[in-house]
Each structure stands twice: as structure tokens, then as C-alpha cells.
Amino acid sequence: MPTPPAIPAPPAGTRPFHTRRRRQLCVAAFALGVLALAGCREEAAPGAGTAAARPEVGVVVLHPQSVAITAELPGRTSASLVAEVRPQVGGLIQKRLFREGTEVAEGDALYQIDPKSFEAAYDAARAALKQAQSQVPSASSRLERYKGLIRQNAVSKQDLDDAEATLESAQASVAAAEADVQTAKINLDYTTIRAPISGRIDKSALTPGALVTASQDTALTTIRRLDPINVDIPQSSTNFLNLRQAVQEGRLRTEGPDVSVSLLLENGTEYPLKGHLEFAEANVDESTGTFILRAEFPNPDRLLLPGVFVRAVIGEGVADNSFLVPQRAVTRNTKGQPVALFVSAEGKVEQRVVQTGRSVGNNWLVNTGISDGERVIVDGLQRASDGQQVKAVEVTIDETTGEVIDRKTAETAPAQPGSEG
Structure with a gap:
């Protein structure tokens, strides 16, 4: 069998053809990648602050209001007269x-x-x-x-x-x-x-x-007189002291149409007629630390009978110029302080410690640290962090369940510096 001809060796100082070809292809691919990346950056730069690049969060706009301060306490009905x-x-x-x-x-x-x-x-x-x-x-x-x-x-x-x-x-x-x-x-x-x-x-x-x-x-x-009917309500002496201090400091007022007593019946429904406080006992029970408040309610239909267990919602006063922050918007930081995320006018998230008072329904009562028109994040908290640019969408919260029930049209994204041209 004849021997194949030998392939001549390349001249000294030269590389094989396939090696040079591979190097040329790599250089070309790298150049194309750099150009593509530059093009992407040039296209993304003008729209870096657009709504498409920011996470969407639901916010509630806060406004000051007069908030009725109530306390829900158990009570028992009793006849106004018994013979x-x-x-x-x-x-x-x-x-x-x-x-x-x-x-x-x-x-x-x-x-x-x-x-x-x-x-x-x-x-x-x-x-x-x-x-x-x-x-x-x-x-x-x-x-x-x-x-x-x-x-x-x-x-x-x-x-x-x-x-x-x-x-x-x-x-x-x-x-x-x-x-x-x-x-x-x-x-x-x-x-x-x-x-x-x-x-x-x-x-x-x-x-x-x-x-x-x-x-x-x-x-x-x-014989029992049922109209009007009395409701005996135990109240702690601590709450009484807190109430007196709040009135003296001007944080509460105890007079006006908002200060009243309402009832929740055993089946959870609200009694349709409002009552008023008659008197408070002049002594505190040493064993329980409570005293009795007596409220009087009209009972023309005899719906309330003596001995019925009810929940009395006592209007302790009205807090003027206060804010109601949804409870779902408030979390705790590592120090255990209550914090909330707010969206500034520039669309940035800022975390703030809030001084929460008592709960009012599904909200926290806040008297200080919040200004009129500020936006607090109530939905999408996991997508927002302090200092981040977000797209704020105003939402409505159900006061009964605390869930989001309505969303408005998303806000127009604020223009970013240098984005024009």
C-alpha cells in the first residue's frame, strides 16, 4: 500500500489556519456582544425611571379627621324598675x-x-x-x-x-x-x-x-319596666385614669354628638337605638379593680330583655386632627418599633417609625408624625424597600375586613433627571 504524501509543516513563526480562524470568530463575537450591550444600555437609559422598571405598590392617602374613641366592653341588661x-x-x-x-x-x-x-x-x-x-x-x-x-x-x-x-x-x-x-x-x-x-x-x-x-x-x-332599660358595664380604673388624662391634655373631648353608647347584641347585630351614660359608681371593686357604668337605652319594641349579655361600645371621647393608618401597613423593625413605608412626592419609598395609639377597627390611631396627604403603602410591601423608586397606585381598604377592594389608575411616573433628549 502506498504511503500518503506528507503535509508540509507551516513556516516558522506562523499558526495553523484553524487556530487563526477560531480566534477571529471569538473576537467578532465579543465585539458584537459589546455593541449589543451598549445598545441595550442606550435604550434603557432614557426609560430607567419609567413605570415599567418600577414595582407597583398600593397606597392609601392619609388625611386628618376627628376619630371617635370607643371601648367595647361586656355588659348585662337590667330593668329600669323592678317590683x-x-x-x-x-x-x-x-x-x-x-x-x-x-x-x-x-x-x-x-x-x-x-x-x-x-x-x-x-x-x-x-x-x-x-x-x-x-x-x-x-x-x-x-x-x-x-x-x-x-x-x-x-x-x-x-x-x-x-x-x-x-x-x-x-x-x-x-x-x-x-x-x-x-x-x-x-x-x-x-x-x-x-x-x-x-x-x-x-x-x-x-x-x-x-x-x-x-x-x-x-x-x-x-313586674319589670323595660322601657327604658339599663345596661350595667364594668370599666377598669386604669382606663378611667387614661381617659381623664387625655381630656386634661386636650387629646380627647367628652361632649358632642359623637360621644354616645351603642350596643352589639348576642347574635352580632347592632342595636338600632343609641343610649347615654346615666352614672358611674363612686367606688372601685377591690377584688376586680373595676367600677360599674350604667347606660340607659330606649326599648320601645321590648327587643332587650333583662339579663341579656351584650357588648357595649362606649364613646369615651373624640380625638381631633388624628390619622387612621391601616393596620396592614404597619410592621415591626428589628428593635420592635412600629414602622410603615411611605411614598414621597418623588416616588421614593421611605421607612418611618410611627407612634401608634389604640386600634380603631382595622386601623391604628396616630396623633403625631404624619402630615396631610401623605401616602402609606398598604399593598405590595414585599416589593418595596427603603429608598426604592416605586409606582404608587391608590387603593381602597375595606373597613370591615381590612382587605384591598378597589384600585385606581396608576399615577404618572415622575420624570427622572437627564431622561429627556
Whole structure:
């Protein structure tokens, strides 16, 4: 087999063709990459501050307002008036004269006790009165005769004194008999048991035919006045001191239409009528550190019954020129301080420590450190950091759930220095 011809070696100082070709291709690719990168930078530079290059965040514009300061506390309803009905004389109950569970008026007849024995006592007292009254004219005439005879020394001074005593005794007997008649009449009237107050009457504890005694321990029934109705609310002494200090410092006002009391019922619904505070106890319970506030509510439909558990929302005052910052906008820094992210007029994010007070719904009450019209970030916090350029979109927060429910059109991005031309 013939031997192939040998390939001549390249001249000294030269490289193989394929090596030179590879180097030329690499240089060309590098040059194209540099040009492409430069072109991208030139295209991106004018639009570096455009909305497409910035993260979008949702903001809420803050404005000062008068905020009603409330405290939600548990309470119990109680009747404004309560009267237990008991007999004042003894006897057999003949009739029940009311319908259980209905409204009764003061003075309405409720029970009828057998009056026969009391009628007899009343008649006897009237007869005794007539007998006593019959003694008075005779004693009076005798005294007048003795006064004439004493001037003639026909009777002694002792006889005159006895005549005067007899008349006074007869008159006293009449007065006692009149009192007995009045007592008998009162007892006879007590056989008809009447309502001492107006209100709703409970069921009857006894039925006709039952024997009752005067001032017995068992009440025949109970009447409760339900309109208006009271709500007893425990309040801590600490809250009372905080309230007084806030009023003295001018941060709260305790007068005006916003200062009232409302109720949340057991099923979570709000009672439609507002109430007002009646009084506060003058002592603090040593075991619980609380005192009782009593509020009064109109109850025309008898929706509230005594003993119902309610949540009382007490208007402690009104904080003027305050800001409500959504709670979802406030976080904590490494020092545990409450912070929020704000968007400046230039579209930059700035982190700020806020002095949060008490919560009002899904917001924090802030009295200082915020100016009118400032924008706080409530949505997209994870996409924003201090000093970053962002695109702010105004959103609306649901006051009940604290969630974003509406977004407005995105703002126009502020022009960046040097972006024109």
C-alpha cells in the first residue's frame, strides 16, 4: 500500500489556519456582544425611571379627621324598675285579674283576695265610730252647764274638771274610731292587689284558691319596666385614669354628638337605638379593680330583655386632627418599633417609625408624625424597600375586613433627571 504524501509543516513563526480562524470568530463575537450591550444600555437609559422598571405598590392617602374613641366592653341588661308583688293582707285568692306576660299599668288590679272578713271589720269600725261620736254631744253639753254653774258656786271646781276630761275622752274615742275605720278601709282595699308600677308582668306564682299571708316571702309575681332599660358595664380604673388624662391634655373631648353608647347584641347585630351614660359608681371593686357604668337605652319594641349579655361600645371621647393608618401597613423593625413605608412626592419609598395609639377597627390611631396627604403603602410591601423608586397606585381598604377592594389608575411616573433628549 502506498504511503500518503506528507503535509508540509507551516513556516516558522506562523499558526495553523484553524487556530487563526477560531480566534477571529471569538473576537467578532465579543465585539458584537459589546455593541449589543451598549445598545441595550442606550435604550434603557432614557426609560430607567419609567413605570415599567418600577414595582407597583398600593397606597392609601392619609388625611386628618376627628376619630371617635370607643371601648367595647361586656355588659348585662337590667330593668329600669323592678317590683315584686306581695299581699299586704292574708286570705284566699279568689281571682287572678291579669294575663301573664303582658303589659300592665300602675294601679291595675292583679289579684282579688276574699274580702268578706275585711268588709265585716270595716263595718264594725264604722259602728264603733258612730258610738264614739254619740258620746261627744252629751259630754259637751255637760261641760257647758258646769261652766255656768261654777260661776254660781253650784258645782265644785272638781266637777268642772271631770266634765272637761269626759269631753276630751269622748273626742279621743272618736279620733281612735276614725283611725280604726281608716285602717279597716285600707285592709279592705288591700284585698284587691294592684300593680305598684307600670311594666311587663311575669307569670303568677300562685293560682286562685291559694292561701296567702301579709308580707309573705314568696312573691305572687314580678313586674319589670323595660322601657327604658339599663345596661350595667364594668370599666377598669386604669382606663378611667387614661381617659381623664387625655381630656386634661386636650387629646380627647367628652361632649358632642359623637360621644354616645351603642350596643352589639348576642347574635352580632347592632342595636338600632343609641343610649347615654346615666352614672358611674363612686367606688372601685377591690377584688376586680373595676367600677360599674350604667347606660340607659330606649326599648320601645321590648327587643332587650333583662339579663341579656351584650357588648357595649362606649364613646369615651373624640380625638381631633388624628390619622387612621391601616393596620396592614404597619410592621415591626428589628428593635420592635412600629414602622410603615411611605411614598414621597418623588416616588421614593421611605421607612418611618410611627407612634401608634389604640386600634380603631382595622386601623391604628396616630396623633403625631404624619402630615396631610401623605401616602402609606398598604399593598405590595414585599416589593418595596427603603429608598426604592416605586409606582404608587391608590387603593381602597375595606373597613370591615381590612382587605384591598378597589384600585385606581396608576399615577404618572415622575420624570427622572437627564431622561429627556
